[in-house]
Amino acid sequence: MSDSLKPISLGILVLLLVSFPKISTEWARMxxxxxDEEDDPHFGLPDIxxxxxxxxxxxxxxxxxxxxxxxxxxxxxxxxxxxxxxxxNETGACIGGFSDHDNGxxxxxxxxxxxxxxxxxxxxxxxxxxxxxxxxxxxxxxxxGNFSGAYWSLYHNxxxxxxxxxxxxxDSDSVITWRVDTW
Amino acid sequence: xxxxxxxxxxxxxxxxxHAVALGPQGMLxxxxxxxxxxxxxxxxxxxxxxxxxxxxxxxxLGAFAVSGRILLDPIPNVQPVxxxxxxAGIHFGAxxxxxxxxxxxxxxxxxxxxxxxxxxQAVGWSVVGIxxxxxxxxxxxxxRILIPTLAGLAAVxxxxxxxxxxxxxxxxxxxxxxxxxxxxxxxxDLLHAAGNVVFVAWLANPLSEVMTRHIAPPTPTAVRDxxxxxx
Numbered sequence: 001m002s003d004s005l006k007p008i009s010l011g012i013l014v015l016l017l018v019s020f021p022k023i024s025t026e027w028a029r030m031x032x033x034x035x036d037e038e039d040d041p042h043f044g045l046p047d048i049x050x051x052x053x054x055x056x057x058x059x060x061x062x063x064x065x066x067x068x069x070x071x072x073x074x075x076x077x078x079x080x081x082x083x084x085x086x087x088x089n090e091t092g093a094c095i096g097g098f099s100d101h102d103n104g105x106x107x108x109x110x111x112x113x114x115x116x117x118x119x120x121x122x123x124x125x126x127x128x129x130x131x132x133x134x135x136x137x138x139x140x141x142x143x144x145g146n147f148s149g150a151y152w153s154l155y156h157n158x159x160x161x162x163x164x165x166x167x168x169x170x171d172s173d174s175v176i177t178w179r180v181d182t183w
Numbered sequence: 184x185x186x187x188x189x190x191x192x193x194x195x196x197x198x199x200x201h202a203v204a205l206g207p208q209g210m211l212x213x214x215x216x217x218x219x220x221x222x223x224x225x226x227x228x229x230x231x232x233x234x235x236x237x238x239x240x241x242x243x244l245g246a247f248a249v250s251g252r253i254l255l256d257p258i259p260n261v262q263p264v265x266x267x268x269x270x271a272g273i274h275f276g277a278x279x280x281x282x283x284x285x286x287x288x289x290x291x292x293x294x295x296x297x298x299x300x301x302x303x304q305a306v307g308w309s310v311v312g313i314x315x316x317x318x319x320x321x322x323x324x325x326x327r328i329l330i331p332t333l334a335g336l337a338a339v340x341x342x343x344x345x346x347x348x349x350x351x352x353x354x355x356x357x358x359x360x361x362x363x364x365x366x367x368x369x370x371x372d373l374l375h376a377a378g379n380v381v382f383v384a385w386l387a388n389p390l391s392e393v394m395t396r397h398i399a400p401p402t403p404t405a406v407r408d409x410x411x412x413x414x
Contacts, residue, residue, distance in 0.1 A: 016373060017261075
């Protein structure tokens, strides 16, 4: 018994380790549903980003760039893609693990820069503030179908931001989200 | 083709080991190799010890447990401490197992991170050691460790230890969220349990033999009145 236990236990451990990222992610999703977290801006984000700042970019499903059209990709502050959540109900990416950014524009730039040229920003500076025209080449004004009057809209901790990204003051665990809304 | 390197130039540091970038798998191989080296060296050192020095063997076991916990840190929740403390409880009793548990928690956390959780870890491993001591008669029979029974207890100990350490979360979580917190950790508990069973399967017999060689003989007690004590 003890001799056969050696290879069997080792095999089970290796199997568990190989499947662990998937198992723990799915299990965490199931258990997270037991707690009402609708008010938590970090809901659905990886635990390692708890207490840290995150930027999410959600593309309309039909308009998403090729690498970001299956659920949501999670990219750490150093540009490492470490988790894909294909079950998430929006399409795009979150870049997180940042800290000490007091201002939304600073955090957004840090997130964009950490991913190289993946999420290139096109902006226009108006007298009333800065307007994001396109992210990763996705320009809402060029979309067809149900996107009349579409624009990139800014959310801070799950709520529509009433002020622009350059004036937005952040918390230590702020989540800012860009998604396409229509007038 | 011959290649000439100018190692006296400023760029010489580029050729040292710091310039080699290792991935997580590479580091894990290095860590396991180092742990094997430490284990072998400690085993050799143990063979030169005189029997009866159970405190010295506890120190050697502690060194192996601390090294194991630190070097296996990249693998989530897989480390040899729980099984070593359990075996220490079986062979050396509860008090020595508690001392080992607390010392290993403190020493390893000096590198991994020391805080409130260290106390809970020390308590958790102490409970495991006490369980080993309390069940020693059923785990160590006729001079042999019962591997399947010990494997079962080691798996249960993983959950017990993890849940005791999780109690530290009550300092910041409500009772309702705490239950969810415990449930969320079950995959990690399973890894700990599976790791413990692997350590029992591979290490329990050799470690048990080492420990048995160094169990301190009972201290002789003088009889106060030898004449009247005769029947």
